[in-house]
Amino acid sequence: MDDDLFISRTALAARLGHAGAPWILDVRRPERFDASTHRVAGALRTLPADDAGRDVIVYCVHGHEVSQRAARELRAAGRRAWALEGGIDGGEPGVDDSAFIGRVRAEPLPVLRQRRxxxxxxxxxxxxxxxxxxxxxxxxxxxxxxxxxxxxxxxxxxxxxxxxxxxxxxxxxxxxxxxxxxxxxxxxxxxxxxxxxxxxxxxxxxxxxxxxxxxxxxxxxxxxxxxxxxxxxxxxxxxxxxxxxxxxxxxxxxxxxxxxxxxxxxxxxxxxxxxxxx
Incomplete structure (x- = not known):
């Protein structure tokens, strides 16, 4: 894996709570987003038109191709961007190593309940x-x-x-x-x-x-x-x-x-x- 591309749950949580916090971008596929009861705290589905060039942290379900591709595209456009390690679910059993899943899921992730x-x-x-x-x-x-x-x-x-x-x-x-x-x-x-x-x-x-x-x-x-x-x-x-x-x-x-x-x-x-x- 391209380790420089990823940010941990702990590091994400530490960057929240102030005016200069990164944009959190939820790039889950529509069917997965619509079916979910939670999202990462403060997450948006699209970046605002005038986003002042803030850092961006993107996440998908398991931290695989969807968020990695989005983070790389943002970097190619000159942005500072990272993919959330393990995604919102903390990795995928049967695909990711069990030790990796255990380590990621042991870190608290600031999530909020969907309240449409x-x-x-x-x-x-x-x-x-x-x-x-x-x-x-x-x-x-x-x-x-x-x-x-x-x-x-x-x-x-x-x-x-x-x-x-x-x-x-x-x-x-x-x-x-x-x-x-x-x-x-x-x-x-x-x-x-x-x-x-x-x-x-x-x-x-x-x-x-x-x-x-x-x-x-x-x-x-x-x-x-x-x-x-x-x-x-x-x-x-x-x-x-x-x-x-x-x-x-x-x-x-x-x-x-x-x-x-x-x-x-x-x-x-x-x-x-x-x-x-x-």
Missing amino acids: DLGVSGEAPSRWITRERPRIDRIACPWLVRRFIDPLAEFHFAPTAEVLARAQALGAVAFDIPGAPITHVGERCSFDALIDAFGLQLPALDRLATIVRGADTDRLDLDPVSAGLLAVSLGLARLHEGDDHALLAAGLPVYDALYAWCAAEQRRDNETHTWRPA
């Missing part, structure tokens, strides 16, 4: 709408969608009384409002509900969800970082009062940074800051 009922197809941008004047949950949820569910998603804000009607008119998914498909359930907030709806299983996301929940539901005892998120969120709201889309744009890098911190905490390689002058 929520307008997330990987083939066209999804639409989402929530209440105006976002603060915490209504910034955290768009971040989660853009980084792990649909990087091309569109977001709309509306007065509370208009959200559900405008959702229907726009063909958008309402969130963080009673009666919406994605909203608070008991003590858990909309960010938790969104993770559950798409079956995302990433330890760093679990830590971030606790931080968001603490800040959003006035339970700052849940995580020592929650108070900091609350302060930064309210400060950003003051800086961008009256412009919800500007506030969203300013808030996304905050969650990029928090997720990177959470991931480093999981790996136990975060730096400390303990300068104590004599």
